[in-house]
Amino acid sequence: MRINFDNLGWISKVSQKRSTFSVSINKLVATGCCLEKGQKLYCYLVKDDKNRPAVITYLDGKKRTG
Numbered sequence: 001m002r003i004n005f006d007n008l009g010w011i012s013k014v015s016q017k018r019s020t021f022s023v024s025i026n027k028l029v030a031t032g033c034c035l036e037k038g039q040k041l042y043c044y045l046v047k048d049d050k051n052r053p054a055v056i057t058y059l060d061g062k063k064r065t066g
Helices: 027-032
Strands: 014-017 020-023 042-047 053-058
Antiparallel strands (some): 014 020
16 A cells, blocks of 8 residues: 655544543644544554554545455
């Protein structure tokens, strides 16, 4: 899988409520992608070329293809 970065990045804090951990999305990104509260997003745990763990989240609400 090849990933192209769009020169946009931000820092997210991990928060915990009871037994669930969550990571926030920047408000400008959420607004720009027309995300709404309660919308489901598909996230996948991956490793990059240097074997570092990462999370890929598809902001269009569709499952991964291929």
